[in-house]
Amino acid sequence: MSKHPLRSVLKVGSNTLLSRLLGFARDIILAHLFGAGEMADAFFVAFRIPNLFRRLFGEGAFSQSFVPVLGEYRARRSTAETQAFVADVSGWLALSLAIFTLFGILGASLVVYAIAPGFAADPDKFQLTVELLRITFPYLFLISLVALAGGILNTHGHFTVPAITPVFLNLSIIATALLWAPHLQQPVIAVAWGVLIGGVVQLLFQFPSLKKLGYLRWPRLRRRDPGVVKVLRLMGPAAFGASVAQVNLFLNTILASLVGANVVSYLYYSDRLVEFPLGVFGVALGTVVLPLLSRQAAESSAQFPETLDWALRLTWLIGLPATIGLLILAEPLLISLFRYGAYSAADAAQSSLSLIGYGIGILPIIAARVLAPAFYAHQNTRTPVRFGMISVAVNMGISLILAWPLQQLGLALATSTAALVNAALLWRRLHRDGLYQMQPGWLPFLLKSSSMAVIMGLVLFFLRGDTALWLALPLWERLLRVLGLVALAALIYLGGTWGLGIHELRDIIRRRTERV
Known part of the structure; x- marks a missing residue:
C-alpha cells in the first residue's frame, strides 16, 4: 500500500510552513530596513523579474x-x-538557462525599462534596480534546476527535501540583511547577493x-531521446501560455x-500574506496531486476522478476560512508583521487595500492548481x-480599467478575477x-462549511478592534493578539464543522486509505 496523499500534503505543507514563517521574518526585516521606499521598490522589481521567468523554465511550463x-x-x-532521459533533459535545460541568463545580465537596463518604465523618471532608482537585477538574474538559472530536481524527487514520492529547500533562500537573505547590509553604502545590494x-x-x-x-x-x-522530444512538444503550448502569463505579470508591474509611488511595494507586502495559505496549502496540494494524477492517468485508474474530488473538497475546506480571515484581519496582520x-x-493602510483584492482570489487560485494538473496528467497542455x-x-482588461x-x-482585484x-x-x-464527476454530498458539505466560515468571520470582525488599537500596541502584544485571533478562528471553524457533522474529510481519508 502506498502512502496516502493527505499524509504527503501535510508533510509538504508543514515543511513549507517553516519556509513561509522564515519568509515573514525576512519580510519583517526588509520592511524595517527599507519600508516601502526607493530601495524596496528597486529590490522587489529586481527580485520579481527572475521569479517571473522561473514560471517558464521552472515550476511552470517545464515542470x-x-x-x-x-x-x-x-x-x-x-x-x-x-x-538517461533525465540526463538529456537536464542538459538541454541547463544550456537554455545559461544562454537566457547571459542575455538577461547584459540587457538588464533594457529589461528594467521594459518592466518598470516608471522608474526611468528617477535615474538613481532606475540605476539601482539595474545593478540589483544583474546580481539576482542568475538566480533564475539556479532555481530552475532546483525545480527540475524537485520534480524528480516528487515523482518518486520524496516530498520533504523539495518542500524544505526554500528555507535556505530566506535564511540567506536574512543573514545578508542583518550581517552584511549595515556595512554597505547601499545596503540593499547585500540582500540581492x-x-x-x-x-x-x-x-x-x-x-x-x-x-x-x-x-x-x-x-x-x-x-534523439524520444522523452525529450515529448517534453518539448508538450512544453510548446505550455511555454506559449506561460509567456502570455508573463506578459500579464509584466503589465501589472509596469502599471x-x-x-x-510605492505601489510596487504595497503589492509585494500584501502578496506575501496571500502567499502564506497559497504556499503552505495550495502549493503542497498541487505538488502532491500532479504526480499522483499522472500515475493514475498512466495506469488508466478509476481513482482519478475520486482523487480530484478529494482535492477540491480539501481546497474548499481550507481555502474558504483562509480567505475570510485574511479579508477581515488585513490591516491588523500587516501592522503586526511589518509596522x-x-x-x-x-x-500598512495602503497595503491592506491590495491584500483585500488579492485575498478574494485565494480559493480560485488553489482550485486552479488542483484542476490544471488533471490535464497535465493526461499530457494535455493545450x-x-x-x-x-x-x-x-x-x-489585462480589468487592470487597464x-x-x-x-x-x-485595482491591480489586485484584476488578478483575483x-x-x-x-x-x-x-x-x-x-x-x-x-x-x-462531482461525488455525492457536495451540497450539504458546502452549506455546513460555509455557515461555519461565516460565523467564524463574524467573531473575528467583532473582536478585531480598530486600527488605532493595533498601532498603539508594542510588538509582542500585537503578535500575541493576532496569533490569538487566528487560533480562536481555527478553533471555532474546525470545532463547528465537526459539530455540524462535516465528516467528509474523515470519510475521504478513510476511503482513500483503503483504495490507494
Whole structure:
C-alpha cells in the first residue's frame, strides 16, 4: 500500500510552513530596513523579474511537461532509460538557462525599462534596480534546476527535501540583511547577493537525494531521446501560455510603476500574506496531486476522478476560512508583521487595500492548481494554456480599467478575477469531458462549511478592534493578539464543522486509505 496523499500534503505543507514563517521574518526585516521606499521598490522589481521567468523554465511550463513524461517513463521504461532521459533533459535545460541568463545580465537596463518604465523618471532608482537585477538574474538559472530536481524527487514520492529547500533562500537573505547590509553604502545590494547565495545553497541541497535515487549524473545534449522530444512538444503550448502569463505579470508591474509611488511595494507586502495559505496549502496540494494524477492517468485508474474530488473538497475546506480571515484581519496582520522601522502606518493602510483584492482570489487560485494538473496528467497542455490566455486577457482588461482609479486595489482585484475565470473554465471542461464527476454530498458539505466560515468571520470582525488599537500596541502584544485571533478562528471553524457533522474529510481519508 502506498502512502496516502493527505499524509504527503501535510508533510509538504508543514515543511513549507517553516519556509513561509522564515519568509515573514525576512519580510519583517526588509520592511524595517527599507519600508516601502526607493530601495524596496528597486529590490522587489529586481527580485520579481527572475521569479517571473522561473514560471517558464521552472515550476511552470517545464515542470508541467516534464513530470507527466517522467511518470510515464517510471511506469513503462527501465531505470537506466529513465536516468538517461533525465540526463538529456537536464542538459538541454541547463544550456537554455545559461544562454537566457547571459542575455538577461547584459540587457538588464533594457529589461528594467521594459518592466518598470516608471522608474526611468528617477535615474538613481532606475540605476539601482539595474545593478540589483544583474546580481539576482542568475538566480533564475539556479532555481530552475532546483525545480527540475524537485520534480524528480516528487515523482518518486520524496516530498520533504523539495518542500524544505526554500528555507535556505530566506535564511540567506536574512543573514545578508542583518550581517552584511549595515556595512554597505547601499545596503540593499547585500540582500540581492543573498538571493544569489540562497539559490546556490538550494541547488546543492538537492544533490544528496538525487544521488541516492541514481539521478546525480552529468547533463548531456543527446538529441534523439524520444522523452525529450515529448517534453518539448508538450512544453510548446505550455511555454506559449506561460509567456502570455508573463506578459500579464509584466503589465501589472509596469502599471504599478506608473500609477503611483510605492505601489510596487504595497503589492509585494500584501502578496506575501496571500502567499502564506497559497504556499503552505495550495502549493503542497498541487505538488502532491500532479504526480499522483499522472500515475493514475498512466495506469488508466478509476481513482482519478475520486482523487480530484478529494482535492477540491480539501481546497474548499481550507481555502474558504483562509480567505475570510485574511479579508477581515488585513490591516491588523500587516501592522503586526511589518509596522516597524521604515514601514509606516500609512504603508500598512495602503497595503491592506491590495491584500483585500488579492485575498478574494485565494480559493480560485488553489482550485486552479488542483484542476490544471488533471490535464497535465493526461499530457494535455493545450487546454489549460487556452484557458490561461483567456484569464490573462481578462486580467489585462480589468487592470487597464482599474489601475489608475484604484491603483494597487485595482491591480489586485484584476488578478483575483482572472483566477476565478481560469478555475471556472478548467472545472467546466473537466466535467464536460467526463474526466471529473462531482461525488455525492457536495451540497450539504458546502452549506455546513460555509455557515461555519461565516460565523467564524463574524467573531473575528467583532473582536478585531480598530486600527488605532493595533498601532498603539508594542510588538509582542500585537503578535500575541493576532496569533490569538487566528487560533480562536481555527478553533471555532474546525470545532463547528465537526459539530455540524462535516465528516467528509474523515470519510475521504478513510476511503482513500483503503483504495490507494
